[in-house]
Amino acid sequence: MLRSFTMGVTLLFAGTIVPATVQAGPVNGTGLVTPEVIFGSGNANGAFTGVNANNVELGLRGKLRYNNSGLPENTFNYDGDRTYTFSxxxxxxxxxxxxxxFEWSINSNVSGIGTRNLTDLTYLLQVDLDPGSGTSFQSFDPINTLFADHALGNNSTANGAGVSDLFLYSAIVGNYNVAQNSWNLGFSTLFPGIADPQAEGLYTINLSAALNGDVLASTSIDIVYGVTPVPVPAALPLLAGGLGLLGFVAQRRRQRQH
Structure with a gap:
């Protein structure tokens, strides 16, 4: 079931007042981002949590980077809502x-109508570096920066065919409306604040896009690593000893909604 968490913010876009929401559930109802997964090679589309609103499409997902052989897999372990679980x-x-x-996708002009490109909007990516019950976000705009190795494209770019140029990035990013990347919490230049990239726990990642300070679209995921929430049957009494982990996840979700 798709769920929207209203943030209590309204915005003006194309002459219409639209509520700003955090969208959980498969982007576009399918989990497929537009136009494709354009970074690297061998990366499958699908299993993205996200939103398509106000002509902006945002997608986030978790993916197994190192299997038992130390190789990447298109394994997402997605619950169809907002959670990705890895052991x-x-x-x-x-x-x-x-x-x-964790992989992110931004399309600033998903309809292809008009000329809005990536740099016409601002973005906020928040990456939780605390695996515990609290959150410690490292926050930044991944698009409006001088140097980046994002895969860039438009609404017709094929799988794996994105353009990437670290040193010319700021000169070319304004020519495109699609940017994607795949990042690891162990990337020290991006996430110097993380103590242990292999710490087990729950990590929350948020992504939003705004125009002139008004939020157009926002989405959020949880990545559970080494900790699996255990559902409790509704008919059973709520025993404190059995609800520690369930309360851990519920607390994090309440924090996102306030």
């Missing part, structure tokens, strides 16, 4: 890398 027993990552990557 240390199913991975063999280097000591300075997380077993999973």
């Amino acid at each position: 240390p027993a199913s991975s063999n990552a280097p000591s300075n890398r997380s077993a999973f990557n």
Whole structure:
């Protein structure tokens, strides 16, 4: 079931007042981003949590980066809502890398109508570096920066065919409306604040896009690593000893809604 968490913010877009929401559930109802997964090679589309609103499409997902052979897989372990679950027993990552990557996709003009490109909007990516019950976000705009190795494209770019140029990035990003990347919590230049990229727990990642300070679209995911929430049958009494982990996840979800 798709769920929207209203943030209590309204915005003006194309003459219409639209509520700003955090969207959970498969982007476009299918989990497929537009036009495709354009970074690297061998990366499958699908299993993205996201939103398509106000002509902006945002997608986030978790993916197994290091399997037992130390190789990447198109394994997402997606619950169809907002959560991706990975087990240390199913991975063999280097000591300075997380077993999973998180992948993001931004399309600033998903309809292809008009000329709005990536740099016409501002973005906020929030990456939780605290695996515990709290959150410690490292926040930044991944698009409006001088240097980046994002895959760039438009609404007709084929799978794996994105353009990437670290040093010419700021000169070319304004020519495109699609940007994507795949990042690991062990990337020290991006996430210097993380103590241990292999720490087990729950990581929350948020992504939003805004025009002139008004939020157009926002989405959020949880990545569970080595900790699996255990559902409790509704008919059973709520025993404190059995609800520690369930309360852990519920607390994090309440924090996102306020």
